Amino acid sequence: MKILIVGAGAIGGYFGGRLLEKGEDVTFLVREKRREKLEQTGLNISSKNGDLQLTPKLITKEDPNQVFDVVLISTKSYQLEHAIKDVEPFVGPETMVLPLLNGIAHMQTLIEAFGEERVIGGLCFIETTLGEDGTIVQTSPVNQLIYGERTGEQTERIQKLEKSFTGTKADFVKSDNINQEMWHKYLFITTMSGITSMMEMPIGPIKELESGQQTIKTFLVELVAIMEKIDAPIQKGIAEVQLKRINSMSAEMKSSMQRDIEKFQPTEFEHLQGYLLLRAKEKAVQTPILELIYTKLKLYEQNLYADK
Structure with a gap:
């Protein structure tokens, strides 16, 4: 081919x-x-x-x-x-x-x-x-x-x-079942990129804290609630699966979004966090952690382009 x-x-x-x-x-x-x-x-x-x-x-x-x-x-x-x-x-x-x-x-x-x-x-x-x-x-x-x-x-x-x-x-x-595979990856990358970019740390120090564990878990539950409301093809219990996956990652692991921020480059926050926040608003799903992460990333992007 x-x-x-x-x-x-x-x-x-x-x-x-x-x-x-x-x-x-x-x-x-x-x-x-x-x-x-x-x-x-x-x-x-x-x-x-x-x-x-x-x-x-x-x-x-x-x-x-x-x-x-x-x-x-x-x-x-x-x-x-x-x-x-x-x-x-x-x-x-x-x-x-x-x-x-x-x-x-x-x-x-x-x-x-x-x-x-x-x-x-x-x-x-x-x-x-x-x-x-x-x-x-x-x-x-x-x-x-x-x-x-x-x-x-x-x-x-x-x-x-x-x-x-x-x-x-x-x-x-x-x-x-590629549609489900893509949504599961979407859940993982939105969580991972949002958490590490928000905390400005690799995943290790975050997941070692009890409060960090709770934040990751709550964020996953928020995102799954949105996906369920819009009938995304996700499996039951996927939040627990992704939490285990995140906890199995090496301590120094950073998301690509976090690395982009460290290099003062644009991010995909509108495509990842922004899209789900929009769908949450349409379905009246409460997502305080998603809104907080989105706000931080939006401010970063505004400052990035204000300097250019």
């Missing part, structure tokens, strides 16, 4: 690099400056699962149109609008659009842009960042990408995609 990776950043660059390592037909859609850099240095990955030095195929949005079988999008939510415009010329009638964004609100945006049939479900679990020299640095061994038809069907195209992904030195998992 012809696979297009939108961007060659920390997530797309990593999973695209692993597919390229296997021998799949992978192309990266990048900005001109990133292409110039990659043409000089190659695509370099420093990983717990093995380092890579690759020479990738690169295109920009100005290059002649060609149609791909799969388009993998892993941008930040605030970059999605531009990514859609950039990728439109490379999407054909049979193209699968596979998003790896955090949250859930982007799904409707992609469906409106590309159509109900083209968009499949996806998410990933990976701790990775882009170094100052452009190297993709994976800092923990977890490198899981989960994908599947949103209908749960075993279509011919999803089986072809599974064949392309199988044998890669990363954990590609086909799910028969």
Whole structure:
């Protein structure tokens, strides 16, 4: 299959690099400056699962149109609008659009842009960042990408995609219930990013405190209450499952949102916390912790742009 990776950043660059390592037909859609850099240095990955030095195929949005079988999008939510415009010329009638964004609100945006049939479900679990020299640095061994038809069907195209992904030195998992998987990830990342960003600490010191434990638990219960009110496809007891997961994380673990704040970069707070707060207001669900976290993140964002 012809696979297009939108961007060659920390997530797309990593999973695209692993597919390229296997021998799949992978192309990266990048900005001109990133292409110039990659043409000089190659695509370099420093990983717990093995380092890579690759020479990738690169295109920009100005290059002649060609149609791909799969388009993998892993941008930040605030970059999605531009990514859609950039990728439109490379999407054909049979193209699968596979998003790896955090949250859930982007799904409707992609469906409106590309159509109900083209968009499949996806998410990933990976701790990775882009170094100052452009190297993709994976800092923990977890490198899981989960994908599947949103209908749960075993279509011919999803089986072809599974064949392309199988044998890669990363954990590609086909799910028969990808909608639930995405909502469960949404619950986890909204909790983790909100708590660590609010407290300005990695998860360890927070979860060691009795008050920290109670805050995490109460926040999870708040978010689950919203999701239940809007009939999200979550399983019973998911708050307890995610609490155990958070408590099993290494003490030094930070959320990507927290790292973005530390670098004085924009965050995805509107896409994550903001979307659920909006839905809570629609359903008259009381969410004091969510409102507090949202307010802190909103003020951070206002100050960030006030300085520019």
